[in-house]
Amino acid sequence: MSSIAAPVVEQKTSVKAGGKWKFLIGGLIILGVIAYVTITTFDSTAVYYLTLKELNAQRGSVINQPIRVNAPLDKSSIQFDDKSLTLKFNLVEGKFVQPVVYKGVVPDTMDKGESVVAEGKLGADGVFYASTILVKCPSKYESEAPGSASQ
Amino acid sequence: MADFALADLGYASLLLSLILALYAAGASIYAARRNRLEVFASARNAMFATAALTTLAVGVLEWALITHQFRIEYVALQTNRAQPLLYNVSALWGGQEGSLLFWAWLLAIFTAVVLVQNRDKNQELIPYVITGLAVSQAFFLALMTVVVDPAQTGFFILLPFMPHGAEALVGNPFRTLDFTPRDGNGLNPLLQNPGMFIHPITQYLGYVGFTIPFAFAMAALFTRRLSDVWIRTTRRWTLVSWLFLSLGLLFGMQWAYMELGWGGYWGWDPVENASLMPWLTATAYLHSVMIQEKRGMLKVWNLVLVMMTFCLSLLGTFITRSGIIQSVHAFGVSSLGPWFLAFLALTLLSFLYLLFDRIDDLREENELDSLISRESSFLLNNLILVGAAFATLWGTIFPMVSEAFTGKKVTVGAPFFNQVNGPIFFALIVLIGICPLIGWRRATAENLIRNFLRPFVVLVVTAILLVATGMRDWYGVAAFSVCAFVLATIAIEFYRGILARRRQYAENWAAATTNLVTQNRRRYGGYIVHIGVILCVIGIAGSTLFQVETQANLKPGETMQLKQYTLQYEGLQIYPTENHEVIAARMTVLENGARVGTLSPEKDFYSNPNPDMAQWTTEVAVRTTALEDLYVILAGFDNKANTATVKVIVNPLVVWLWIGFGVLLLGTLVAILPDPREARALARSRVKEAMAKA
Numbered sequence: 001m002s003s004i005a006a007p008v009v010e011q012k013t014s015v016k017a018g019g020k021w022k023f024l025i026g027g028l029i030i031l032g033v034i035a036y037v038t039i040t041t042f043d044s045t046a047v048y049y050l051t052l053k054e055l056n057a058q059r060g061s062v063i064n065q066p067i068r069v070n071a072p073l074d075k076s077s078i079q080f081d082d083k084s085l086t087l088k089f090n091l092v093e094g095k096f097v098q099p100v101v102y103k104g105v106v107p108d109t110m111d112k113g114e115s116v117v118a119e120g121k122l123g124a125d126g127v128f129y130a131s132t133i134l135v136k137c138p139s140k141y142e143s144e145a146p147g148s149a150s151q
Numbered sequence: 152m153a154d155f156a157l158a159d160l161g162y163a164s165l166l167l168s169l170i171l172a173l174y175a176a177g178a179s180i181y182a183a184r185r186n187r188l189e190v191f192a193s194a195r196n197a198m199f200a201t202a203a204l205t206t207l208a209v210g211v212l213e214w215a216l217i218t219h220q221f222r223i224e225y226v227a228l229q230t231n232r233a234q235p236l237l238y239n240v241s242a243l244w245g246g247q248e249g250s251l252l253f254w255a256w257l258l259a260i261f262t263a264v265v266l267v268q269n270r271d272k273n274q275e276l277i278p279y280v281i282t283g284l285a286v287s288q289a290f291f292l293a294l295m296t297v298v299v300d301p302a303q304t305g306f307f308i309l310l311p312f313m314p315h316g317a318e319a320l321v322g323n324p325f326r327t328l329d330f331t332p333r334d335g336n337g338l339n340p341l342l343q344n345p346g347m348f349i350h351p352i353t354q355y356l357g358y359v360g361f362t363i364p365f366a367f368a369m370a371a372l373f374t375r376r377l378s379d380v381w382i383r384t385t386r387r388w389t390l391v392s393w394l395f396l397s398l399g400l401l402f403g404m405q406w407a408y409m410e411l412g413w414g415g416y417w418g419w420d421p422v423e424n425a426s427l428m429p430w431l432t433a434t435a436y437l438h439s440v441m442i443q444e445k446r447g448m449l450k451v452w453n454l455v456l457v458m459m460t461f462c463l464s465l466l467g468t469f470i471t472r473s474g475i476i477q478s479v480h481a482f483g484v485s486s487l488g489p490w491f492l493a494f495l496a497l498t499l500l501s502f503l504y505l506l507f508d509r510i511d512d513l514r515e516e517n518e519l520d521s522l523i524s525r526e527s528s529f530l531l532n533n534l535i536l537v538g539a540a541f542a543t544l545w546g547t548i549f550p551m552v553s554e555a556f557t558g559k560k561v562t563v564g565a566p567f568f569n570q571v572n573g574p575i576f577f578a579l580i581v582l583i584g585i586c587p588l589i590g591w592r593r594a595t596a597e598n599l600i601r602n603f604l605r606p607f608v609v610l611v612v613t614a615i616l617l618v619a620t621g622m623r624d625w626y627g628v629a630a631f632s633v634c635a636f637v638l639a640t641i642a643i644e645f646y647r648g649i650l651a652r653r654r655q656y657a658e659n660w661a662a663a664t665t666n667l668v669t670q671n672r673r674r675y676g677g678y679i680v681h682i683g684v685i686l687c688v689i690g691i692a693g694s695t696l697f698q699v700e701t702q703a704n705l706k707p708g709e710t711m712q713l714k715q716y717t718l719q720y721e722g723l724q725i726y727p728t729e730n731h732e733v734i735a736a737r738m739t740v741l742e743n744g745a746r747v748g749t750l751s752p753e754k755d756f757y758s759n760p761n762p763d764m765a766q767w768t769t770e771v772a773v774r775t776t777a778l779e780d781l782y783v784i785l786a787g788f789d790n791k792a793n794t795a796t797v798k799v800i801v802n803p804l805v806v807w808l809w810i811g812f813g814v815l816l817l818g819t820l821v822a823i824l825p826d827p828r829e830a831r832a833l834a835r836s837r838v839k840e841a842m843a844k845a
Contacts (some may be wrong), residue, residue, distance in 0.1 A: 023519055023527065027534055034538035038545055038571050045567040049550065049560035068562055082787025082796050083704040105786045105798060108341060108767045119564065132564075 047119065052093035055122070068119045069128065071098065073135075075113070080106060091116060091128075102130040109135045158223050161211035161325040162296065164204040165252075168259070169292035171197040171204070176285035183278035194281055195266055201288060202259040209256045212249065212324055216242050222331045225249060225324050231337035231759070233730040237348060238338050244351045245338050247487070248295065248324035253351075254468070255291040257359040258284065265363055265388075273384055279370035287362055290494050294322040300486040321486050333760075340731065340757040340768045346406025354399030354426060358464040360392025361433065365461035368454050372505040375512045378840040379444045382453065383833040386440075387823055389457075393437060394819045396430045401812040408805075409771060415694075416808070419568035424547045425467035428540045432459045435536035438529050444832070445591070446526065447516025451506065452533070454513075458502045463540070465495050470547070521593035528586045535579050542571045577630070580688055583681050584637035587644055602643075609639035630692040634685050641678050641685075648675075672826045679818030686811030693804025694780075702786065702798040713799050716781055717741040722793050724751070731768075732756040736785045736795040740774060750774055752785035752797065779803040 048062070052071040055062070071091035079088045087106050091098045100118050107113075113135035120130035175197040182191035212225070216239050221227040229242035229249065238245075244253045262284045269277050297308050299319035320326060338347070364385040371381040403426060404416035417423060436456040442449045469491035506513075519526055550562045588602040613635035617628045645667070652663040668675040703711040705720035712718075721737040735751040750772035759765045774781040780802040787796035 020518065022522060023530070026522065026527075027530065030531065030534050031538060034535075034542060034575065037574070038542040041567055041570045042546065042549070042563055045563050045570065046561045047564065049562045080787070082789055083794075085702065085786050085796055085798075105769065105784055108769055112763070112766065 052091055052096045052098055055098065056096050059122070062122055063124055064121050066119070067122060067128075068117060069098070070117045070136075071096075071115060073113045073116045075111065078110065087133075089116070091118070098128055099126070100128045100130050100133075102133050107133060107135045157211055157215055157220060158325040158327045161208045161215075162323065164208045164211070165255075165292055165325075166296045168201045168204040168208070168255070169289055169296050171201045172285045172289040172292055175201070176282045176289065179278040179281040179285070183275075191278060194278070194285075198259075198262050198266060198281060198285060198288075201285075202263040205252070205256040205259040205292075208252060208324075209243065212252060213240065213243060216240065219335070221333070221335050222327050223324075224326045224328050227328060227332050227335040229335070229338055231335040234337050234343070235729065237345075238343050241348045241351075242338055244355065245342060245347070248322055248326070250351075250355075250468075251291055251295050251322050252324050253355060254359055255288060255295070257355060258288050258291065258362055261359060261363055262288065269384075273380070275374055275376060276367060276370040276381060276384075279373045280366045283366035283369045284362065287366070290490075294487055294490060295324060296320070296322075298322055298487070298490060336761065336764050337759065340755070340766050341410060343757075343768075344406060344410050346402055346410065350399060350402035350406050353395045353402055357392050357394075357396030357399050358429070358468060360388060360395060361429065361457070361460050361464050363388040363392070364457050368457045369502065369505065372454065372502075372509050375509055376840060376844070377450055377509070377512050378836055378843070379440075379447075380833070380836050380840050382440045382443060383829070383836055386829065389433070389437065389440075390819060390823050393430070393433045394816065394823070396426070396433060397812065397815060397819070399426055400430060401809070405809065409773070410768075416805075419546075419565045421547050422471050424543050424568075425463075425470040428543055428547075429460045429463040429467060431536045431540040431543070432456055432463060435533045435540075436460060438536075439533050442526055442529055444836075448519070448526070449530075450513045450515065451510075454502075454506060456533075456537075458499075459537075459540070462495055462498060463544075465491060465498070469495070523589060523599070524593050525586065525589050525591045528582060528589050532579065532582050532586065535575055535582065539572055539575045539579070542575065543568065546571070576688075577633070580630075580633055580637060580685070583684065584633070584640045587678070588640055602640075605643060606636050606639040610636035624696050627692060627696045630688065630696070634689050634692075637685050638682065641682055644678060645675070668821060671828065672824055673822050673829065676818045676820075676822030679821055680815050681818075683811045683813070683815030683818055686807045686814055688811075690804045690806065690808030690811060693807070694802045697803045698800060700798065700800040702796065704787075704794060704796045706792075706794050711797065711799065714801050715743045716799070716801070717744070718750070718783070718797070718799060720795060720797065721749075723788060723790055723795060725790065730757065732758070734785075734788060734790065736788065736797060738772075738783060738797065740781065748774065750781070750783045752783045754785050754788065775806050777806060780805045 047066045047068050049068045049070065050058070050062075052069065055067065055069055069091065071093045074090040074092040074097075077088075077090035077092075080086070085103055085105065087102045087104075087110070089100055091100060100116075100120075102118070102120075110133075115136045117134040117136065118128060118130040119132040119134075120128060122128050175194040178190050178197070179194035181187065182194060212223075214220075215223050215226045216230050217236065219226065219230065219232060225246060225248050226242075229245045230239045243249045262281075265280065265284070266277070269280075273280075293308075298321065299308065300321045301307050318326070364382075367381040367385045371377050403423065407418070407423075408416035433456075436453065439449050439453055439456060443453050469488065519530075521527070546563045546567050550560060554560045584606065588599070588606075590598060610632045614628055614632040617631055622628055622631075645664075648667045649660065649663045652658050652667055653660070656663075656666075658666065699714060701711065701713045703709075705711065707720060707722040710717050710719045717740075719739040719741070721739060724733075724735045724737055726733055726735075733753050733755050735753045738750045738752070740747050740750055752772040753770040755768045755770055757766050757768065769784060769786075772783045780800075782800040782802055784798040784800075785795060786798045788794065
């Protein structure tokens with residue numbers, strides 16, 4: 001009797017082991033797909049994050065590429081046309097001056113801004129056309145302030 | 152001088168709390184190892200004393216905030232005399248130091264509650280639970296009392312009575328100035344919104360709450376008591392914390408919607424992601440524990456999920472508090488970042504060490520039977536939720552990682568998160584519908600066909616109706632018909648249960664419904680939560696896919712048009728309020744030519760004794776109906792010419808997002824209420840564990 005029972009038990013465990021592999025492979029495929037989608041989407045939506053200096057160094061090659069620039073704001077250069085909601089200002093870092101144009105609702109903290117993170121594209125005319133701006137206030141001000149806007 | 156004494160009292164109680172927490176952490180383990188009951192009692196009492204002392208510290212700081220003790224730097228930074236009381240009170244969590252105190256206080260209170268709840272239960276686990284909670288407590292207390300900025304002192308840890316100690320204590324909420332300012336800076340006007348009161352409280356309750364299940368998980372690992380006793384014991388802690396994380400998301404979204412003024416409630420900002428990630432892993436945990444309870448499986452996975460939730464909560468605090476990542480909701484830059492990372496690393500390493508050391512005690516009691524079973528659909532939902540959390544984490548912290556390795560900074564924004572998480576969440580919603588239809592262990596083909604036929608018909612009919620009524624956005628058609636499918640499956644589940652009760656007990660409809668839910672609170676509470684989630688999805692899909700907007704510069708009497716709405720500009724109204732000046736653009740709203748009301752979007756000016764602190768804020772005006780929100784922003788004005796530039800957005804179905812959260816709250820409450828079935832299950836598990844140990 002024992003010689004008959006043994007193979008049955010063996011068979012049962014091997015089915016279960018096979019089941020385990022099935023789940024492992026299934027899980028790995030799903031995680032693989034998620035990882036693949038994450039990485040490829042990351043590559044296709046990645047935005048270079050540049051300082052003004054880096055932007056200037058690569059000026060020719062980044063025209064019309066999505067870019068995020070972080071640089072000090074020249075507050076005296078801020079101009080706002082309330083009719084067309086066009087905001088113009090300069091980012092200044094050392095000897096580099098970058099004019100930025102943004103259309104839309106202006107962040108309330110704009111006039112307090114020490115620096116600005118602008119996301120958008122550098123036009124062939126040398127002007128940076130921002131679709132989103134994020135204003136950074138002086139840290140002493142502890143501005144836990146939601147100070148951003150996008151088009 | 153009163154403020155000086157106050158500050159000393161506050162600081163002293165925190166320092167004493169730190170010493171007591173450290174004592175409790177050590178004494179508790181010692182007591183358990185040597186079986187010294189009187190030492191254990193003293194460790195317990197030390198934690199109660201910590202709760203009392205941190206409550207005292209919170210009381211002192213609140214008193215100082217309300218009575219304008221500007222000698223205390225935190226009070227001078229966060230409040231001023233003109234600020235309404237509500238915001239002086241909520242200034243407790245308005246800044247970094249206060250938030251640390253708030254965290255430590257909540258944890259201390261939670262710890263005390265756990266100790267009272269378990270005064271005669273789980274005596275093997277509790278000493279180690281105390282150690283875990285006390286270590287976590289000590290971390291936050293140390294940040295406030297002994298940790299300094301190494302850039303200032305050359306040391307990492309210093310006491311205030313050492314040279315430069317007092318000024319260099321970066322996290323001390325009771326740091327004093329060497330003069331008393333006549334007035335304080337005040338909370339940033341942008342934070343002066345009811346959201347400021349409710350959002351951080353709920354968010355922190357959720358974050359801190361997950362410390363409890365994690366401490367039990369660590370204690371279970373430590374003592375090798377790895378049955379489902381620790382899970383069932385912390386079930387309601389988990390649910391309550393999850394509920395608060397959900398409410399934190401809700402109030403954060405509402406606040407952003409009303410205050411940021413860009414017409415949305417979610418922008419995939421790092422700080423927003425920080426609150427979403429622990430919610431995702433916690434949601435996975437809520438589901439996967441059911442498999443451990445029912446089948447004794449996924450033990451390692453559950454431990455990992457609760458660890459991830461705790462670590463992501465810490466990471467969330469780190470991201471919001473350190474200023475390390477550029478965020479819309481930018482917080483002041485802080486030098487506490489490395490401490491958070493160190494604590495995170497310590498937590499992770501000790502967890503992994505215990506996990507690998509105890510891996511033999513974590514053997515599964517059963518194996519999965521079939522690919523098409525309730526278990527495997529739960530597994531799939533877990534993979535998807537954790538996948539979404541990791542994709543979000545990747546997009547949030549990759550900029551830091553990539554800069555550290557390549558020196559090049561690359562970032563991603565909303566398009567990345569939408570493209571990755573869109574399909575992931577879509578799959579998740581489909582699963583919400585499918586999961587309850589599949590039986591445990593192994594589902595048969597006829598059972599599947601029988602269960603799926605009617606919901607599938609609902610899906611197809613909804614899709615046809617949407618296309619027939621002119622919807623050509625295929626994402627929209629897919630999203631709404633899948634939502635209809637899921638709602639149909641849940642409705643059928645309820646209908647079947649009610650029908651069965653009517654047959655079996657001859658109950659009327661109302662009694663059958665009530666009894667169905669109350670006698671299996673967990674299951675039907677869960678279904679109600681699912682209904683809430685689907686309503687949220689309907690709101691999100693509607694407002695994301697079908698938003699339209701326009702803007703115009705108007706003179707008084709001129710109108711603008713968007714969809715069926717006509718807005719007529721009546722002119723600017725300028726008037727002062729308690730602490731700010733209002734400039735409002737009065738707009739008469741007509742829908743299909745009929746007058747339905749007025750909307751007055753505002754620009755408010757908060758003056759301040761310190762001209763650098765004076766600030767504008769934008770207050771949107773919203774008209775909400777079941778179908779859509781009419782969202783109006785005053786984007787610019789010229790008070791001499793009496794003209795205004797107005798941006799108008801129509802956000803379809805937004806209100807269903809808020810209603811969905813309401814339903815989710817209701818469902819969670821149903822599941823949280825005492826359930827005799829769960830109590831019996833816990834008692835059985837205790838007996839089983841005791842027998843296995845004996």
